[in-house]
Amino acid sequence: MEIGFIGLGAMGQAMARNLAAAGHAVKAWNRSGGSVEGVTMVGAPEDVVRGDAVLTMLSDDNAIRSVVLEPGLLNKAKPGLVHVVSSTISVAFAQELVQAHRAAGVGYVSAPVLGRPDVAARGELNVLTGGDPAAVAAVRPALEVIGGRIWDMGPEAPTANAAKIACNMMITMAIEAMAEAVVLTEANGLARDRFFELILGTLFGGRAYQTYSANISEGNYQPGFKAVLGLKDLRLAKEAAAEARRVLPMLDAVHRRMAETVDAGMGERDWSSMAEFTLNAGK
Template sequence: MDIGIIGLGAMGRAMARNLADAGHHVKAWNRSGGSVAGVTMVASPAEAFKGDAVFTMLSDDDAIRATLIASDVLAQARRGLVHVVTSTISVAFARELVDAHAVADIGYVSAPVLGRPDVAAKGELNVLAGGPPDAIAKVRPLLDVIGGRIWDMGDEAPTANAAKIACNMMITMAIEAMAEAVVITEANGLARERFFDVILNTLFGSRSYQVYSANIANERYEPGFKATLGLKDLRLASEAAADAGRALPMLAAVNARMSETVAAGMGERDWSAMAKYTIETGGALTP
């Protein structure tokens, strides 16, 4: 298939490489240039919309709006194309994208992904796919290339975005839970490595606990997913909760903690640096 890619950050690069390695003709546009082996770079986003499908992996709503909506790229797209947005975006913007694609008469699928760059490089992402069944069926062979498992989120694309936002919210809660547990256990003489050995082999053996307990134990916070992006996703979760007319106290707490982490100068570090902030401040709340 003739595939376009918009956005070549760590995740987008891995997706583009895997699609090219699978035998697809891949052309990509990136705001800051660059190249990927086996991928043809094009001069504009509109050129990436001339094939069978296009994947967008940009950082947020504003980046997608500026790149695709403000410049009216959708109106220039090849008829019959399906646009797959794999970014973590707001539910409200996903609804806007559904309407914009309907006007342009092209397919739209929300397919945010769970997984860090190392998982993307292996083609083992968990893909949360929402949208019309015919559109998903058309791009399913491509989703199978980038994903280890494709999860059906239903016929309404924004549902997938709500699920992804909720997942990221829960990851931050796990990070903060481990940090607060370390505050208690280390204050009583138990090394964090020994405590994590207990929780990983009894109650909390999931990937989020495995990955981020290792970061905390080794005090290794090189960015896999930056704290600034984690804060963005918590803002999206807060907006979704407000739109649903609900107040979520745990969400409010981790949103405040991540904001404090970024304000403390750790915004470019991995979002698990929130644990470092909590442990070093003893969990004290900022007045």
């Protein structure tokens, strides 16, 4: 396939590199420049919408709006192009993107991913797809390169975005749950390593608990996913809850704690640094 790529952060670089290594012809544009092995860098975003598909891995709604919608990039696309948005974006903006692509006659697939940069580098992301089945099928060869598994969330693109937001919300809840549990157990003389050995071997052996218990145990908060981005995703969850006219108390709590973490100067650290904020609060 001829694949365009926009957005070469840590995740985007790994995804673009894997696509090129798999034999796809990849052209990329990045706002801050850079280079990726096997990928042809181009000077303007319109140069990446001349192929079969274009993937965007930009930071948020506003970045996609400024790069794709406002300059009229969709009107410059090759007929038959499918645009795949792998960013974590709001449900409302995903709905707007569906309408904008339909008006421009461009295929659209929401395909947010679960996984950190190391997982992306191995081509083992979990890819959540939403959109017209024909459009999803057209880009499946690319998705199979970046993902270890593709999860079909249905024919409506925003459903995949709602699922991704919900997953990230649940990860922050797991991080906060472990931190609060350590507060109780350490106060009564139990080392956190022993406690984590217990929970991982019994009730909570899932990947989120495995990954972030290690961060908490080691006090290692080098960013895999920055707290400031975690705060953005929790804001998206709150917006989705408001649109559904529902109150989610646990979401309110972790959003408040993540905001406190960012305000305390930890926004560029891993989002699991929220646990450190909880562990040290009140000391």
